[in-house]
Each structure stands twice: as structure tokens, then as C-alpha cells.
Amino acid sequence: MQITALGYALIGLVRAEPRSGYALRKVFEDTPMGSFSSSPGSIYPALKKLADAGMLEKRGAESGRKPVFHITPLGESTMRAWLELPVTSDELAHAVDRVLLRFAFLQDIQDLRVTRRFLTSFETALGTHIEGLEIYLDSPDGRSLSRHGRLAVENGLRGFRAHLDWVADALEEFGS
Amino acid sequence: MQITALGYALIGLVRAEPRSGYALRKVFEDTPMGSFSSSPGSIYPALKKLADAGMLEKRGAESGRKPVFHITPLGESTMRAWLELPVTSDELAHAVDRVLLRFAFLQDIQDLRVTRRFLTSFETALGTHIEGLEIYLDSPDGRSLSRHGRLAVENGLRGFRAHLDWVADALEEFGS
DNA sequence: CCAACCATGTAAGCTGTTACATGATTGA
DNA sequence: TCAATCATGTAACAGCTTACATGGTTGG
Numbered sequence: 001m002q003i004t005a006l007g008y009a010l011i012g013l014v015r016a017e018p019r020s021g022y023a024l025r026k027v028f029e030d031t032p033m034g035s036f037s038s039s040p041g042s043i044y045p046a047l048k049k050l051a052d053a054g055m056l057e058k059r060g061a062e063s064g065r066k067p068v069f070h071i072t073p074l075g076e077s078t079m080r081a082w083l084e085l086p087v088t089s090d091e092l093a094h095a096v097d098r099v100l101l102r103f104a105f106l107q108d109i110q111d112l113r114v115t116r117r118f119l120t121s122f123e124t125a126l127g128t129h130i131e132g133l134e135i136y137l138d139s140p141d142g143r144s145l146s147r148h149g150r151l152a153v154e155n156g157l158r159g160f161r162a163h164l165d166w167v168a169d170a171l172e173e174f175g176s
Numbered sequence: 177m178q179i180t181a182l183g184y185a186l187i188g189l190v191r192a193e194p195r196s197g198y199a200l201r202k203v204f205e206d207t208p209m210g211s212f213s214s215s216p217g218s219i220y221p222a223l224k225k226l227a228d229a230g231m232l233e234k235r236g237a238e239s240g241r242k243p244v245f246h247i248t249p250l251g252e253s254t255m256r257a258w259l260e261l262p263v264t265s266d267e268l269a270h271a272v273d274r275v276l277l278r279f280a281f282l283q284d285i286q287d288l289r290v291t292r293r294f295l296t297s298f299e300t301a302l303g304t305h306i307e308g309l310e311i312y313l314d315s316p317d318g319r320s321l322s323r324h325g326r327l328a329v330e331n332g333l334r335g336f337r338a339h340l341d342w343v344a345d346a347l348e349e350f351g352s
Numbered sequence: 353c354c355a356a357c358c359a360t361g362t363a364a365g366c367t368g369t370t371a372c373a374t375g376a377t378t379g380a
Numbered sequence: 381t382c383a384a385t386c387a388t389g390t391a392a393c394a395g396c397t398t399a400c401a402t403g404g405t406t407g408g
Contacts, residue, residue: 004395022359032312032329034269042396044361066359093210100328107324115324136208148283148291151349152276153208155342162338166331173327180367198387218368220389242387358405369394377386 001053003078005098006036006046011055011079012105015071018059021047023068035097050075079105084114086121089129092160116176119167126164133157177229179254181274182212182222187231187255188281191247194235197223199244211273226251259285262297265305268336292352295343302340309333 003011013024021044028038036042047069050056055075060067071079083106087099099122106115136142137153145153179187189200197220204214212218223245226232231251236243247255259282263275275298282291312318313329321329 002394006395020359021361025359031317032309032332037396039397040359040361041363041398045395048361100331103331104324104328107322133208141207146283147349148280151342151346152280155276155279155339156208158338158342159335162334163331166327166334170327173323178366182368196387197389201387213368215369216387216389217370217391221367224389353408355408356406358403360402362401363399364397365399366397367395369392371390371392373390374388375386378384380381380383 003050003055003082004046005095005101006042007050007055008079008082008098008105009033009036009101010043010046010050010069011071011075012101012108014056014069015076015079015105016108018068018070020066020068033101080109083109083118087118087125088121089125089132092125092129096163112174115174116171119171119174119176123164123167123171126160126167130157130160130164133160179226179231179258180222181271181277182218183226183231184255184258184274184281185209185212185277186219186222186226186245187247187251188277188284190232190245191252191255191281192284194244194246196242196244255281256285259294260290263294263301264297265301265308268301268305272339288350291350292347295347295350295352299340299343299347302336302343306333306336306340309336 009028010024013019013027019027021040024047025038025040025043028034028036028043047056047058051058051069053074054072055078056069057072058067059070083102085102087102091099103115103118103122106118109115133153133156137145137150137157142150142153185204186200189195189203195203197216200223201214201216201219204210204212204219223232223234227234227245229250230248231254232245233248234243235246259278261278263278267275279291279294279298282294285291309329309332313321313326313333318326318329
């Protein structure tokens with residue numbers, strides 16, 4: 001089963017604390033995790049799918065109490081496997097927010113070495129990606145860019161360099 | 177008709193220079209515009225839709241020559257209207273790449289005042305957005321964040337600050 | 353009492369992904 | 381000649397958006 005970014009966000013939030021569908025929507029509405037839509041049409045079907053796949057379990061529905069989702073052992077191991085994936089430079093180009101989502105959920109893994117490994121792979125991927133952009137800007141294609149085009153690429157470069165600075169600070173904070 | 181980011185990318189590229197579907201795919205494959213998929217299953221249907229909507233026109237197919245897409249007057253005015261939209265802070269949270277795409281295509285508008293207006297609205301939106309994140313970090317919710325969570329938000333903040341620095345430099349370059 | 357919010361869902365429709373299919377041209 | 385690349389498409393499917401639908405609770 002292919003899990004989407006939204007799927008991982010839901011599993012991760014439920015893992016940190018069992019929640020109802022509505023509580024999950026509120027998170028996307030009220031916090032900087034708002035890059036995900038909080039619309040019922042996305043959340044409820046996604047939760048149902050995760051429950052059907054055995055990643056989450058809806059508890060409390062029988063006894064009249066308000067039902068909340070809990071994470072299952074399968075959800076736990078799936079999440080863990082995802083969190084341990086190294087950052088690839090491909091991911092940087094297409095889905096940086098997924099990278100940061102993964103980092104945020106690393107909080108639930110006690111072993112700080114996992115966080116350090118993650119940050120190191122992030123650093124490497126950023127280096128590769130930044131170098132690629134610099135090479136492009138220096139290539140015939142890059143040199144023939146219009147002023148706006150070049151500035152747009154440079155904007156991207158600055159963003160990735162900001163990430164790199166952040167990784168350096170984070171690695172320091174996690175003692176590496 | 178609702179035009180997607182990919183749609184605007186295609187119109188903008190064809191506007192700068194008439195191209196075949198394959199040539200457009202190559203752009204997404206070989207340049208930093210690669211955040212768009214270059215798969216045939218996305219490009220060709222999108223081109224057909226734009227042609228059906230009267231934004232693009234496929235020329236040269238009859239005479240055995242290799243067919244290329246040209247922009248139509250409707251495509252032109254639609255693009256122009258899109259380029260003149262101010263940047264909103266909502267756009268920053270959900271689709272920064274669209275903002276940069278718009279900036280890149282501003283190259284085709286002679287009037288530099290449009291670019292300056294764009295940059296100014298970008299600056300304002302960034303200020304609002306950054307302030308919102310800072311306020312969040314200082315709120316009870318933000319203060320109760322885990323170390324990873326806070327770092328993830330700070331990473332976002334740094335990215336937006338990098339954008340802000342870039343805007344300042346760009347405004348200087350465009351004499352404002 | 354009425355507006356706002358809590359709370360959960362479904363249905364239609366659009367985009368994009370992956371995979372398949374086809375055939376021409378070019379360079380080693 | 382054979383692999384790579386040019387070149388264009390289609391079909392099945394998954395995911396998300398928008399909009400609709402429903403009903404309970406709470407606070408002013």
C-alpha cells in the first residue's frame with residue numbers, strides 16, 4: 001500500500017496522541033502544518049483507508065463515547081520505516097515539505113542517532129542539489145537564461161542554502 | 177476554466193517560444209523547472225485541454241511538418257491577467273513554486289512596473305506570513321512544541337526569510 | 353433562540369500518475 | 381542492426397477539491 005504525505009501526517013499525529021478525525025482537521029487548520037487541507041473530503045476518506053489497511057484503529061465508537069483513532073503495531077512499524085529513510089536529492093526537488101514532516105515526527109523516536117542520520121543525509125542531499133543548480137547556472141543553458149529566469153533559480157538556491165544552514169545548526173543541537 | 181500550475185507553465189513556455197509537446201517535456205526534464213512532471217500522461221492531455229479552451233493552437237500538423245503549439249490572443253490575455261495577480265500570504269503557505277513560476281514569466285512583460293508591483297506584494301505577503309509564524313512560535317501552542325516540531329517551524333521561517341532577502345535584492349536590481 | 357462550532361460523512365469531477373502502446377529517426 | 385532517443389498518445393487508477401448533507405452542542 002502506497003501512503004501519501006497526508007497519510008503519514010495522520011499516522012504521525014495519531015501516534016503522538018490518539019485523536020478524532022475532527023481533532024486532526026483542527027491541527028491542519030490552526031498550525032503551520034496547514035499545508036495539508038483540512039477539508040472533510042480529504043481527511044475522512046484518508047482515515048478510513050488507513051484504518052482499512054490496518055495502520056490505524058478506531059476505538060470507542062461502540063460504547064457511545066466519541067471515537068478516536070489509535071495507531072496499530074503495523075502503523076507503528078510502517079511509520080518507523082518511513083522515518084528511517086534517508087533524504088534523497090530527488091525528494092528535495094519535488095517534496096521538501098515531506099522531508100520536514102519526517103523530521104518533525106522523528107521527535108517520537110528516542111534514539112537520537114536516527115535523527116542525526118536523517119540530518120546527515122539531508123545535508124548530503126542538499127549539497128548535491130545545490131551543486132546541481134550551480135552547475136546549471138554556469139552551463140550554456142543557465143547562462144542564456146533571462147534575468148527573471150536566473151533570479152528565479154537563484155531564489156531556489158537561496159532557499160536550499162537556508163536549509164543547509166539550518167541542518168548545520170540542528171546537527172549542533174543534536175550533538176554531532 | 178480553471179488553469180493549473182502546469183497549465184500556466186505550458187502557456188508561459190509556449191508564449192516565450194512556440195514548442196512541440198516533446199520540447200515542453202524536455203524543459204521539465206532538463207531544467208530546474210523539473211518540479212513539474214515530464215510524463216506524457218500529464219503533458220499531452222494538458223496541452224489538449226488548453227488547445228480546446230482556446231489558449232493554445234497547434235500549428236503545422238496538416239502540412240506534414242512537425243506540429244508546434246502557439247499561444248492565442250486568449251492565452252495571451254489570460255497569462256497577462258495571471259501575471260498581474262498580487263502575491264497573497266495564502267499562496268506562500270500552499271504554493272510558493274507558483275509564485276516563483278509567475279515571477280519567471282514576468283520576463284515577457286516589458287513594463288518593469290509590473291515586476292516591481294509583483295515584488296512589492298511578495299514582500300508584503302512574506303512579512304505577514306513570517307510574522308504569523310513568529311507569533312505562533314510565541315503562543316502557548318508554539319511554546320509547547322517538541323524540539324523537533326519547533327525546529328521544523330524554524331526551518332520554514334528561515335526559508336521565508338531567505339525569500340525576503342531575495343526580494344530585497346531583486347527590487348534593487350529592478351530599480352525601486 | 354440563533355449563530356457558531358463540533359463532528360462525520362458522501363458524491364461528482366478534475367488532475368496527475370503509472371503503465372502500456374506505437375512508430376519514426378539517428379548514431380555507434 | 382540495434383539501442384537510444386524522438387514523439388505522441390491512451391487507459392486505469394488514485395487522490396484531492398468542492399459542494400452537499402446531516403445532526404448535535406454550546407455560548408451569548
